[in-house]
Amino acid sequence: MASAAIRPSMGALGRISSAPSPLRPLTQTASLSTTAALLKRHKYRGARDNKDHSKHRGESAIRRTGTRWRLSMSDEPLPQPVPRSELPAIETDPDHGLWEFFANRKTVAQPPAEEAKHGRGWTAEELRYKSWDDLHRLWWVCVKERNRIATATWERNKSGLGFGDSESKNRDHEVRRTMRAIKHVLTERFYAWEDAVKLAEKDPEVNLTGNGPAFTPSNYLEHSDAASEASFLLCFRSNHQRPNLTMAEEIAPEYDVIVLGTGLTECVLSGVLSVKGKKVLHIDRNDHYGGESASVNLEALFKKYGNYAQGSEPWKQYGRLNDWNIDLVPKFLMSSGELTNILVSTDVTRYLEFKLVAGSYVQQGAGPKATVAKVPSDAAEALRSPLMGIFEKRRMKSFIEWVGQFDPKDPATHKGFDMSSCTMKDVYDKFGLEATTKDFIGHAMALYQTDAYLDVKGGAPEAIERLRLYGNSVARYGKSPYIYPLYGLGELPQGFARLSAIYGGTYMLNTSVEEIVYEGDTAVGIKATMRGIEPEMKFETKAKTIIGDPSYFPGKVRVVGHVLRAICILKHPIASTSDSDSCQIIIPQSQVGRKNDIYIACVSSAHNVCPKGYWIAIVSTIAETSANHHLELAPGIERLGKIEEQFMGPPIPLYEPIEDGTKDHIYISKSYDASSHFETATDDVRDIYRRLAGEELVVEGLREGIQVAAD
Amino acid sequence: MADSSAPKPSSSVKLVLLGEAAVGKSSLVLRFVNNDFQENKEPTIGAAFLTQKCNLPTRTIKFEIWDTAGQERFASLAPMYYRNAQAALVVYDLTKPTSLIKAKHWVAELQRQASPGIVIALVGNKLDLTEDGTGSGGDAEDAGGEDSGDARKISTEEAKTYAEEEGLLFFETSAKTGFNVTEVFTAIANAIPETSLKTARGPGASHAAARTEEQRVNLNGPRDPNAKEGCAC
Numbered sequence: 001m002a003s004a005a006i007r008p009s010m011g012a013l014g015r016i017s018s019a020p021s022p023l024r025p026l027t028q029t030a031s032l033s034t035t036a037a038l039l040k041r042h043k044y045r046g047a048r049d050n051k052d053h054s055k056h057r058g059e060s061a062i063r064r065t066g067t068r069w070r071l072s073m074s075d076e077p078l079p080q081p082v083p084r085s086e087l088p089a090i091e092t093d094p095d096h097g098l099w100e101f102f103a104n105r106k107t108v109a110q111p112p113a114e115e116a117k118h119g120r121g122w123t124a125e126e127l128r129y130k131s132w133d134d135l136h137r138l139w140w141v142c143v144k145e146r147n148r149i150a151t152a153t154w155e156r157n158k159s160g161l162g163f164g165d166s167e168s169k170n171r172d173h174e175v176r177r178t179m180r181a182i183k184h185v186l187t188e189r190f191y192a193w194e195d196a197v198k199l200a201e202k203d204p205e206v207n208l209t210g211n212g213p214a215f216t217p218s219n220y221l222e223h224s225d226a227a228s229e230a231s232f233l234l235c236f237r238s239n240h241q242r243p244n245l246t247m248a249e250e251i252a253p254e255y256d257v258i259v260l261g262t263g264l265t266e267c268v269l270s271g272v273l274s275v276k277g278k279k280v281l282h283i284d285r286n287d288h289y290g291g292e293s294a295s296v297n298l299e300a301l302f303k304k305y306g307n308y309a310q311g312s313e314p315w316k317q318y319g320r321l322n323d324w325n326i327d328l329v330p331k332f333l334m335s336s337g338e339l340t341n342i343l344v345s346t347d348v349t350r351y352l353e354f355k356l357v358a359g360s361y362v363q364q365g366a367g368p369k370a371t372v373a374k375v376p377s378d379a380a381e382a383l384r385s386p387l388m389g390i391f392e393k394r395r396m397k398s399f400i401e402w403v404g405q406f407d408p409k410d411p412a413t414h415k416g417f418d419m420s421s422c423t424m425k426d427v428y429d430k431f432g433l434e435a436t437t438k439d440f441i442g443h444a445m446a447l448y449q450t451d452a453y454l455d456v457k458g459g460a461p462e463a464i465e466r467l468r469l470y471g472n473s474v475a476r477y478g479k480s481p482y483i484y485p486l487y488g489l490g491e492l493p494q495g496f497a498r499l500s501a502i503y504g505g506t507y508m509l510n511t512s513v514e515e516i517v518y519e520g521d522t523a524v525g526i527k528a529t530m531r532g533i534e535p536e537m538k539f540e541t542k543a544k545t546i547i548g549d550p551s552y553f554p555g556k557v558r559v560v561g562h563v564l565r566a567i568c569i570l571k572h573p574i575a576s577t578s579d580s581d582s583c584q585i586i587i588p589q590s591q592v593g594r595k596n597d598i599y600i601a602c603v604s605s606a607h608n609v610c611p612k613g614y615w616i617a618i619v620s621t622i623a624e625t626s627a628n629h630h631l632e633l634a635p636g637i638e639r640l641g642k643i644e645e646q647f648m649g650p651p652i653p654l655y656e657p658i659e660d661g662t663k664d665h666i667y668i669s670k671s672y673d674a675s676s677h678f679e680t681a682t683d684d685v686r687d688i689y690r691r692l693a694g695e696e697l698v699v700e701g702l703r704e705g706i707q708v709a710a711d
Numbered sequence: 712m713a714d715s716s717a718p719k720p721s722s723s724v725k726l727v728l729l730g731e732a733a734v735g736k737s738s739l740v741l742r743f744v745n746n747d748f749q750e751n752k753e754p755t756i757g758a759a760f761l762t763q764k765c766n767l768p769t770r771t772i773k774f775e776i777w778d779t780a781g782q783e784r785f786a787s788l789a790p791m792y793y794r795n796a797q798a799a800l801v802v803y804d805l806t807k808p809t810s811l812i813k814a815k816h817w818v819a820e821l822q823r824q825a826s827p828g829i830v831i832a833l834v835g836n837k838l839d840l841t842e843d844g845t846g847s848g849g850d851a852e853d854a855g856g857e858d859s860g861d862a863r864k865i866s867t868e869e870a871k872t873y874a875e876e877e878g879l880l881f882f883e884t885s886a887k888t889g890f891n892v893t894e895v896f897t898a899i900a901n902a903i904p905e906t907s908l909k910t911a912r913g914p915g916a917s918h919a920a921a922r923t924e925e926q927r928v929n930l931n932g933p934r935d936p937n938a939k940e941g942c943a944c
Contacts, residue, residue: 250732252783289789321823340930349930351791358929477928487794494789501780505785530785 055604066650073299100144108155114166115152116334121177127185135182138345139672142179146172194317251506252540255281258526258541260513260548264489264678267668269547271346274503276704281541282497282505283528285512290495291549293672295609296489301567305647314645316396318569319611325488326609327568329672329679330601330618332357332482332584336472338682339484339492345699346493355607357482358580362387363587366635372576372585375444377474377481389514392434397432399441401470408461417460418705424463425454435590443588445470447676449597449622450589452456469679482584482677486608513552517542523666544694547667550655556668558658562623562651566633569645570615580690581606584676587635596622598636599676614644621650622674668690721764721771724903725795728777729821730802732784735836738886739802740776745895748887765900770899774798779785786853793825797834798899803870805835805883806862811870830902832895833874835865839883 002207103110126608127135136229149172200206207214251555256278266282268288274280288294296304298315301324306313315321333339333354337611342351360375364387376382379397388396407413417427428438442448446466453459473481485491501507510532517525517540525542550557585600602617603609608614619636623629629651631639637643657668667688673680689697726737741747744763765772777796782788801817803810814833841863843903867883874881880898884891 335928335930342928354928354930450777483928483930487791491791494791497789498780498791501782502778504781506784507782508785509787511785532786 009285015097050479060291101148103148103152108159109152109161109164112167113623114163115164115171118171118174121174122181124181124184127181128188130185135185139179139182142175142182145175149175157347166217170337192240192340247471251281251541252279254542255279255524256543257281257508258283258527258543260284260546260552261291261669262289262493262497262509263549263669263672264493264496265681265684265688266291266547266549267493267500267680269688270505271348271496271499271503272342272685272689272697272699272702274500274505275608276344277503280500280505281508281543281674282500283508283511283513283526285510287510288533289509290328290490292553293327293329293489293493295488298324298326298569301647302327305649307647318614323611324609325490326616327603327618328567329489330486330565330599331489331672331675332601332677334481334677334679335467335475335476335483336469336481337677337679338686339678342496342682342685342699343492345702346496348499350492351495351498353486354483355582356477357480357484357485357582357584357603359480359577360444360482361441361577361583361585363591363639366592367475370591372639375440377479377588387440388434388437389575392437395432396437396441399433400467400471402431403464404471406464406468408445408465419461420458423455423457424460427460427463428454439590440586440589443597444586446614447586449674450595484582484603484607488607488609489605492624509687516546516553518664521664523664545665545667547669549669549691550657550671553657553666553668556658556666557655558655559653561654563620563654564623564629564633564648564651565618565620565629566646566648567638568617568619568637568640568643568647569610570602570617570640570642571613571644572641573615574600574617574639575641577602585636585639586676587639592635594621594632595624595673598633600636600639601676620674621651661688662691665692720769721773723773723775724797724900726774726798726800726899727796728790728804728944729783729788729800729814729817730800730812730887731807732781732802734802734804735809735886736800736802737893739800739834739836739884739892740818742886742889742892743841745856746889748889761772763896765819765896767897767900772903774896774900774910790824793821796825796829797903798830799825799897800832800899801879802834803865804835805837806840806864808864811835811865815873819880828904830880830899831877832880833870833877834881834895834897835867835870835883836886838883839887840889891911 005460056067058065084411101103103114103705122138127138130138151167153165153168154240156162158170172238185573197208200208205216207216251463257270257273257280259266259280259282261285262282265592270280270282285292286294288296298318299313299321302308302315318324335356341353358376361372362375363370363372365371371386373385373387374381376387382388382393382396385393402413402415405413408419411419415430417430426440428441433441438454441449442453442463446453446463447470448463448466456462458671469483477483497507499503508528508530511528511530513526513528515527516523519526523546524544526546529537530537530539573579573581574583574585579583581604583600583602587598587600589595589597598619598621600617600619602615604615605612617640619633619640621632621636630648633648637646652671654671654673656670661667669688670680671683728740730736731918738748740761744761761776761778763774763776765774777792779788779792782792799821801814801821803814818831821829842861870883871881873879880895880897880902882891882898884895886892
């Protein structure tokens with residue numbers, strides 16, 4: 001106000017104030033006013049004065065050119081900003097909710113590969129089992145995920161990244177599918193509720209008014225009111241909170257399948273059935289996995305065979321006990337065989353590591369003059385092989401080439417044979433192969449244990465199929481057709497047991513089965529006891545199907561033969577196997593005057609089955625006499641040289657089921673035979689599966705169809 | 712892709728979970744891997760092999776986490792489960808005294824069965840149910856927040872003393888709130904000795920390996936392109 005009033009007389013004011021005057025109070029007022037301060041022009045050092053030094057040049061009241069106001073502050077010193085370090089820190093929430101719009105903090109849009117890592121959406125069928133709370137939560141999880149996807153899409157478009165649209169669309173698709181399924185289920189529930197209300201309105205036992213008890217049973221009361229209310233509460237709670245069940249309560253009253261014994265056959269079946277959605281209870285009376293096909297440590301082996309003085313502990317001299325994994329059944333896997341196929345299809349390979357067996361050998365001759373030579377694994381080895389003479393090699397070559405081309409369905413590849421009636425002997429004769437060549441083809445490559453196959457009418461296609469399996473297995477990794485799992489064969493059942501457990505199979509070791517419960521002729525359940533815990537747990541459960549190894553059903557199996565096995569611990573590789581860490585030696589029966597071949601399977605520390613410097617060799621054959629069994633194995637044991645420890649028990653009976661199980665619903669596996677690989681065991685798996693499921697077992701793509709979202 | 716400009720040495724570590732049923736083993740891993748939590752989770756089914764990377768300043772550790780798949784319920788875990796494990800997470804429930812006894816049993820079992828250099832972490836889970844763990848921070852004081860009192864049955868000291876005696880890493884976590892979860896895994900990653908990472912597949916495989924390594928076969932790999940039908944003789 002004051003300044004506005006003063007402004008017109010500025011010039012005069014200046015003049016007044018510059019002149020000595022008694023009017024002190026007036027100047028005082030002027031100097032206080034802001035305008036007065038502005039009047040005074042700032043003079044910086046070296047600033048140019050007007051030529052006439054007049055401060056008021058150009059100011060004229062008449063021409064209405066007033067005081068020249070400085071418009072710029074440029075030569076005023078500007079205020080300096082306060083440095084960042086001196087300012088108080090800005091508080092932000094590290095877990096700010098907006099972060100949730102991004103998959104992670106380091107990138108705005110995930111790479112497509114990450115984005116594509118998702119399973120399928122939930123189906124309505126699965127969601128029907130979920131509580132309201134779960135559905136509610138899942139719904140918002142979906143909403144959040146869609147927001148995240150939308151953010152990523154927007155960011156991708158904005159930056160013109162040009163990838164990932166299809167992946168994120170697929171992801172979104174699955175989320176929306178889940179959301180649709182949730183709506184579907186909620187709609188179903190609404191209708192169910194509506195129907196229930198309609199029913200309840202008509203029901204005299206139900207009172208919907210809200211006064212008095214909602215449900216008054218008209219007939220009789222089994223429990224007192226308080227008790228039923230309590231049990232209702234219990235049910236209610238168990239729906240919402242996982243109760244702390246005791247062990248006995250964790251065993252369901254009914255399973256789809258009960259499996260007895262954890263041998264390889266049983267574990268493969270258990271794994272496959274679990275993946276297919278069956279509810280499996282798997283029991284073993286031993287405290288370890290594997291049953292007859294387990295790998296055990298040295299102490300367990302000594303105790304099993306009992307060949308040591310009471311009180312002494314001979315296993316102590318052989319290093320760390322845990323380094324020993326000695327197979328009870330000597331077998332290898334054919335690298336193109338069916339077991340390999342099952343392992344790969346079920347993804348059990350991720351739990352196991354395999355190693356090639358260094359070589360497959362065959363013996364010619366007997367006694368001190370015997371030679372052991374490698375079964376040729378490729379053309380070069382065939383030419384060097386001492387097994388054949390030069391002309392024989394030619395014949396062998398043309399035979400093998402013919403086997404390679406053979407197609408059972410195409411008569412043009414049959415070389416004029418009628419495959420339905422010709423014998424393998426006819427085939428050999430046509431190629432003019434010598435007896436020793438026939439021997440190693442039939443026994444070391446087709447892996448027949450006797451010569452019976454030679455005279456089977458129409459048996460040629462099977463023999464050729466075996467030769468092709470051998471050839472394909474060799475071709476897969478070279479050198480040898482066999483692979484072997486690190487830490488022993490006992491890993492195989494464990495791997496399949498894990499597969500089964502992952503898909504919901506329940507596992508109980510140390511559990512003996514007291515009784516199979518029958519209804520009429522059909523088995524419907526078991527009574528069993530779990531030992532090793534305090535107190536022992538007795539339980540009873542039901543199942544439509546029971547699978548087991550022969551040892552659980554002594555009355556339902558018959559003996560079809562006996563196997564002799566000697567497990568030997570060596571401190572050196574077997575002679576004439578070029579010091580290999582592992583090998584198979586086949587001694588064809590005709591070479592040593594027997595009816596059945598003798599097999600030697602040798603593995604070593606390279607397979608983590610024993611400490612360094614040891615070899616484990618298992619000699620086996622089918623028993624032909626009822627006494628002097630060690631003499632039967634002698635030709636094999638001769639090959640081994642010095643033996644540190646030898647474990648050989650009485651002949652091991654081979655069992656097979658008497659019935660096929662369709663009547664009593666008990667499906668029994670066969671014992672592990674004397675063959676050197678698992679092809680017969682997988683045949684048994686397929687056979688049992690066919691009998692109990694009524695369809696062929698198809699393992700290819702087993703996991704893809706059912707798997708939700710593994711990882 | 713987006714998270715590392717210069718490639719750091721990366722190695723796989725097999726980590727196994729152990730502990731009584733329903734103490735929250737799977738939930739812990741789910742929180743770590745997916746940063747997710749499911750209340751009233753069903754017992755583990757379906758996925759039991761998860762992987763997650765853990766970035767340390769000098770290296771990247773890729774955890775291969777093996778879940779028990781429920782085989783611990785009747786004490787039927789296979790020896791294969793421990794085989795070559797380089798780290799183990801033994802979990803107990805802070806609100807359940809028996810679960811610590813079980814945990815001690817598992818630690819003993821690990822020391823007996825597993826490879827000697829194994830890193831074991833003892834983890835008390837379900838901190839969110841106790842008074843001192845009401846959310847994001849252990850020190851977030853709840854001024855009269857808890858109504859039903861403290862559900863904690865195992866004191867921090869008791870478990871910590873035991874862990875120190877046995878030389879275990881020790882943490883109290885909550886899979887529900889996510890408190891301390893990442894710390895457990897980072898601590899394990901840090902505790903794994905550099906030397907045991909150099910071998911291809913854990914310390915157990917080291918002694919036999921080197922020379923015969925090329926004989927290992929990968930069944931999942933594509934077949935040898937030269938492999939022809941028929942016999943190679």
